[in-house]
Amino acid sequence: MGNQRREFYWGLIFVLGLAVQCNAGVTSTYRRRLEASADMPLDADVFQLFVDDNTDIPQQDAPVLGTFLGDLGQTFDSNSTLTHYNANPNAAALLYVGDFSYADNYPYHDNVRWDTWGRFTESSAAFQPWIWTFGNHELDFAPEIGESTPFKPVSYRYPTPYSASGSTEQYYYSVRRASAHIIVLASYSSYGKYTPQYSWLQSELKKVNRTVTPWLIVLMHAPWYSSYKSHYMEGETMRVQFEAWMVQYKVDVVFAGHVHAYERSHRVSNIAYNITNANCSPVSDNNAPVYITVGDGGNAEGLSTEMTQPQPSYSAFREASFGHGIFDIKNKTHALFEWHRNQDGDDVVADSLWLTNRYFNPTKDS
Numbered sequence: 001m002g003n004q005r006r007e008f009y010w011g012l013i014f015v016l017g018l019a020v021q022c023n024a025g026v027t028s029t030y031r032r033r034l035e036a037s038a039d040m041p042l043d044a045d046v047f048q049l050f051v052d053d054n055t056d057i058p059q060q061d062a063p064v065l066g067t068f069l070g071d072l073g074q075t076f077d078s079n080s081t082l083t084h085y086n087a088n089p090n091a092a093a094l095l096y097v098g099d100f101s102y103a104d105n106y107p108y109h110d111n112v113r114w115d116t117w118g119r120f121t122e123s124s125a126a127f128q129p130w131i132w133t134f135g136n137h138e139l140d141f142a143p144e145i146g147e148s149t150p151f152k153p154v155s156y157r158y159p160t161p162y163s164a165s166g167s168t169e170q171y172y173y174s175v176r177r178a179s180a181h182i183i184v185l186a187s188y189s190s191y192g193k194y195t196p197q198y199s200w201l202q203s204e205l206k207k208v209n210r211t212v213t214p215w216l217i218v219l220m221h222a223p224w225y226s227s228y229k230s231h232y233m234e235g236e237t238m239r240v241q242f243e244a245w246m247v248q249y250k251v252d253v254v255f256a257g258h259v260h261a262y263e264r265s266h267r268v269s270n271i272a273y274n275i276t277n278a279n280c281s282p283v284s285d286n287n288a289p290v291y292i293t294v295g296d297g298g299n300a301e302g303l304s305t306e307m308t309q310p311q312p313s314y315s316a317f318r319e320a321s322f323g324h325g326i327f328d329i330k331n332k333t334h335a336l337f338e339w340h341r342n343q344d345g346d347d348v349v350a351d352s353l354w355l356t357n358r359y360f361n362p363t364k365d366s
Contacts, residue, residue, distance in 0.1 A: 025318070068292070181215070220256050254291045264353065323350065
């Protein structure tokens with residue numbers, strides 16, 4: 001698979017379905033039938049041990065085609081999302097933006113649901129790298145049942161290569177994959193000034209060599225820019241702490257989850273404010289990243305459907321549907337992002353954007 005040639009192509013982008021224009025952004029009018037998203041039963045076939053005799057395993061250094069997914073859970077909708085992803089023959093890695101099994105939603109934080117989630121995702125995770133971001137459902141902090149150590153189940157089940165990047169905690173770290181330098185931040189580990197995460201990120205950004213890894217990607221769980229009422233502004237304190245660095249180092253794109261819907265922003269920043277001025281609104285910024293929320297994996301808590309009105313000027317497209325995103329790095333100057341909703345066929349694109357690299361080709365995205 002790693003040796004397959006993928007053609008570089010340009011094409012007209014069609015937005016499928018009706019949409020409405022509001023403050024230069026699009027709020028999709030597509031409506032998924034609002035039915036309960038129930039967890040699959042414990043005896044579902046997707047929870048059985050996965051065995052595959054196919055030895056054509058994707059190579060670690062395959063062309064960079066990353067899938068972004070979050071808040072998956074283990075419902076029938078989750079199965080639809082993962083099935084859509086597995087149908088892509090060119091997918092080489094999955095970058096996961098947090099909230100894994102949702103075992104903490106069960107009585108006593110039922111660890112059986114960690115086992116079933118591991119088997120459920122094994123059809124992909126056994127053969128492709130998954131880059132983990134930790135969300136609020138991984139905290140598993142439950143002193144009422146004697147569990148007072150945060151992140152205990154996930155820490156034992158899903159280790160990360162944090163020490164290789166100089167991090168002191170497995171919840172924030174970096175990896176380099178082909179032409180991308182990927183930084184994973186921890187929304188639920190301390191990040192104030194002088195904390196380990198703050199010091200590590202400050203050091204890590206200085207190490208990025210854009211001539212070796214042109215694309216700089218950041219992952220986190222709680223989004224900094226989201227126009228949904230669910231979890232509104234929960235990422236605000238981290239944004240205030242770190243956003244100026246995202247602009248200074250010309251991060252290309254930031255992916256987040258947490259909000260159970262899809263949203264893509266324009267390139268904006270909100271870093272001009274200080275205690276003596278009133279400059280506290282997002283503005284267009286060519287050096288800023290695009291912010292993409294993909295917390296739409298399909299978990300049992302359902303979709304986030306309530307949006308702030310009118311649509312904020314920073315929001316380019318938003319839709320409350322389950323799905324996943326694909327980030328296809330073509331070369332050092334161009335990458336194509338596509339979002340696929342579960343209700344469509346495997347090849348149908350519901351939203352897309354050509355991104356130009358902020359370091360080598362900081363022109364307008366299209």
